[in-house]
Amino acid sequence: MKLSSTIILCFLFCAFIAFSQEPIKITVENQKPEVTVASNMYGIFFEDINFAADGGLYAELVKNRSFDFPNSPFMGWTSYGKVEVKTDGAPFPRNPHYLRLNNPGLLTGTGIINEGFRGIGVVKDAKYNLSLYARKISAGEVKLKTEIISAAGEIIAKGEIEVTSSDWKKYKIEFQTKETCSHSKLRIDLVTKGEVDVEHISMFPADTWKGRENGMRKDLAQALSDLKPGVFRFPGGCIIEGNNLETRYQWKNSVGPVENRPVNENRWNYVFQHRFTPDYFQSYGLGFFEYFQLCEDFGADALPVVSCGMACQFVTEECVHGEDLEPFIQDALDLIEFANGPVTSTWGKVRAEMGHPAPFGMKYIGIGNEQWGEVFPKHLEAFQKAIKAKYPEIQIIGSSGPYAEGEQFDYLWGEMKKLNVELVDEHYYKDPKWFLENAGRYDNYSRKGPKVFAGEYACHVQPEKKNSFYSALCEAAFLTGIERNADVVRLATYAPLFAHVDAWQWKPDMIWFDNLRSVKSANWYVQKLYAHYPGTHVQKVKMNGENVTGQQGIYASVATDENKKQLVIKIVNTGKSKKNILFNLNLKGLPNELKGKKITLKAGLDDENTLDEPFLVQPSESEVLFFSSGLNISIAPESFNVLVLGL
Numbered sequence: 230m231k232l233s234s235t236i237i238l239c240f241l242f243c244a245f246i247a248f249s250q251e252p253i254k255i256t257v258e259n260q261k262p263e264v265t266v267a268s269n270m271y272g273i274f275f276e277d278i279n280f281a282a283d284g285g286l287y288a289e290l291v292k293n294r295s296f297d298f299p300n301s302p303f304m305g306w307t308s309y310g311k312v313e314v315k316t317d318g319a320p321f322p323r324n325p326h327y328l329r330l331n332n333p334g335l336l337t338g339t340g341i342i343n344e345g346f347r348g349i350g351v352v353k354d355a356k357y358n359l360s361l362y363a364r365k366i367s368a369g370e371v372k373l374k375t376e377i378i379s380a381a382g383e384i385i386a387k388g389e390i391e392v393t394s395s396d397w398k399k400y401k402i403e404f405q406t407k408e409t410c411s412h413s414k415l416r417i418d419l420v421t422k423g424e425v426d427v428e429h430i431s432m433f434p435a436d437t438w439k440g441r442e443n444g445m446r447k448d449l450a451q452a453l454s455d456l457k458p459g460v461f462r463f464p465g466g467c468i469i470e471g472n473n474l475e476t477r478y479q480w481k482n483s484v485g486p487v488e489n490r491p492v493n494e495n496r497w498n499y500v501f502q503h504r505f506t507p508d509y510f511q512s513y514g515l516g517f518f519e520y521f522q523l524c525e526d527f528g529a530d531a532l533p534v535v536s537c538g539m540a541c542q543f544v545t546e547e548c549v550h551g552e553d554l555e556p557f558i559q560d561a562l563d564l565i566e567f568a569n570g571p572v573t574s575t576w577g578k579v580r581a582e583m584g585h586p587a588p589f590g591m592k593y594i595g596i597g598n599e600q601w602g603e604v605f606p607k608h609l610e611a612f613q614k615a616i617k618a619k620y621p622e623i624q625i626i627g628s629s630g631p632y633a634e635g636e637q638f639d640y641l642w643g644e645m646k647k648l649n650v651e652l653v654d655e656h657y658y659k660d661p662k663w664f665l666e667n668a669g670r671y672d673n674y675s676r677k678g679p680k681v682f683a684g685e686y687a688c689h690v691q692p693e694k695k696n697s698f699y700s701a702l703c704e705a706a707f708l709t710g711i712e713r714n715a716d717v718v719r720l721a722t723y724a725p726l727f728a729h730v731d732a733w734q735w736k737p738d739m740i741w742f743d744n745l746r747s748v749k750s751a752n753w754y755v756q757k758l759y760a761h762y763p764g765t766h767v768q769k770v771k772m773n774g775e776n777v778t779g780q781q782g783i784y785a786s787v788a789t790d791e792n793k794k795q796l797v798i799k800i801v802n803t804g805k806s807k808k809n810i811l812f813n814l815n816l817k818g819l820p821n822e823l824k825g826k827k828i829t830l831k832a833g834l835d836d837e838n839t840l841d842e843p844f845l846v847q848p849s850e851s852e853v854l855f856f857s858s859g860l861n862i863s864i865a866p867e868s869f870n871v872l873v874l875g876l
């Protein structure tokens with residue numbers, strides 16, 4: 230009895246303290262807003278890291294489908310019986326390896342088994358399209374048995390292909406699986422006596438994003454689409470630079486028929502000793518055409534990045550000089566023609582032949598990624614001159630290097646200003662303290678010259694670098710500063726985007742997946758809230774005459790949306806106690822009492838959405854009443870809130 234009355238008294242005392250607390254006053258100045266928010270401000274950055282493309286978004290289920298992994302034609306495959314690698318008379322010259330299967334008539338048979346990307350994920354009753362190229366070498370009947378084998382060793386789908394021609398021909402078969410299995414295998418068995426050649430063995434779920442052949446994994450593409458990204462930067466990152474120039478991302482290799490897109494090494498295969506991924510290659514099945522198509526699907530502006538003639542400086546000093554830079558510049562010019570040129574142009578024709586005669590409307594190009602030193606600005610200048618001479622409307626994105634501050638950062642910014650590029654890419658993978666202390670980072674940036682593209686950022690909480698709610702909260706706080714300075718920061722993209730739980734090299738990442746499931750991180754929800762409620766005009770908002778950048782743990786920004794007639798307040802409380810906030814809204818000419826909504830993202834600081842617990846961190850919505858004069862609201866401790874008030 231005694232204990233419970235003490236508890237009640239304590240509770241009443243705390244409630245009294247909380248309610249009697251003097252509210253924190255925040256004033257929305259509501260002057261004529263001068264700063265507009267770019268309509269494409271919040272976007273996505275795709276890099277083929279962590280199996281993001283092959284084994285991830287790209288829905289191909291067969292690894293090393295063309296037997297062209299450099300020096301390892303059998304990687305991903307197990308063979309039995311008599312199986313030989315050959316190249317003579319190959320149907321796809323840029324992927325020259327194929328297999329010859331010979332069954333001398335032994336009962337043990339001859340065949341190959343593909344392990345997929347850390348297994349092949351299949352779903353009960355779902356359909357899968359298997360295709361392969363084959364030619365008969367021996368006379369008589371040639372039959373291939375095709376099977377999906379579950380992790381338990383059961384045959385869960387089967388079919389048969391009769392190879393009828395001695396010329397290379399594409400054969401297709403549809404599977405329906407009897408069971409769900411995240412780690413199945415594909416077996417192709419030559420059941421008749423004799424010889425056959427096989428090449429480009431591919432299997433896709435029938436149900437891809439928008440039902441496309443050579444399509445994307447539906448849940449992963451949907452997770453991107455649901456963000457409503459305004460801009461889409463691709464294909465990387467370090468991936469565009471390569472571990473050396475030979476293995477840089479070359480967009481021309483990523484277009485045209487998929488069978489003939491040459492396999493390339495992945496930049497992330499051996500980079501981290503603790504996360505070696507020797508089976509990481511790029512099939513380029515997800516290539517530049519597909520990237521542009523995804524941009525169109527999402528309503529996002531395409532922001533392709535090309536090599537500036539310098540390989541990844543974290544790995545090598547390899548770089549071209551003098552006239553050797555010309556082909557790199559030509560690649561950039563041709564890319565613009567591929568995206569925007571008429572169907573009568575060389576590269577516009579390639580786009581049209583791939584099924585998209587209309588231009589993609591590309592506006593931006595990134596030259597180089599995290600470059601530093603004196604060569605980069607020189608290279609960039611040469612690109613800029615050539616691009617502007619032919620395509621003056623294209624906006625060029627330069628770089629401030631890999632770090633958010635320091636000597637190189639200052640030097641490169643100086644050079645970017647001299648060149649007057651439209652945007653400068655800034656990257657910051659930093660700890661929570663940095664994110665919170667930098668909410669005012671852009672308040673004093675120069676309003677003249679290049680704008681900022683926050684092209685890669687994520688809050689890294691040591692030691693595990695989880696996609697914890699705390700990391701997302703710090704990003705939300707930081708983003709209030711980006712929104713407040715929307716005249717300086719025109720684009721922002723979190724990084725990286727995807728990670729396979731069994732094949733990652735880097736974390737945190739925005740969306741995690743295995744072969745069948747995916748999960749949106751707390752960080753994804755922050756991005757979504759910003760991208761869904763960007764507003765169109767920034768309002769000045771002050772606490773005691775200052776920008777709201779962490780005083781008493783509060784971070785805030787306000788924007789009006791002139792199209793939706795809304796006032797959108799983003800407010801983060803990083804403090805351990807609830808805060809009563811009195812917003813002075815200064816709205817004029819409105820009915821007295823209005824309804825709005827409050828969307829709150831709140832969870833334990835260490836909470837993280839996982840495949841097994843995907844909705845631990847997710848927003849909740851409630852109604853709020855506000856008045857033309859103001860809004861009195863209580864903001865939960867350690868929470869991110871978006872208040873959407875209809876005007």
Ligand code: AHR
Pocket residue numbers: 276278465466467468598599631656685724725735
């Ligand atoms: O996003 C991962 C990597 O981080 C990018 O490739 C690179 O630009 C940065 O160093």
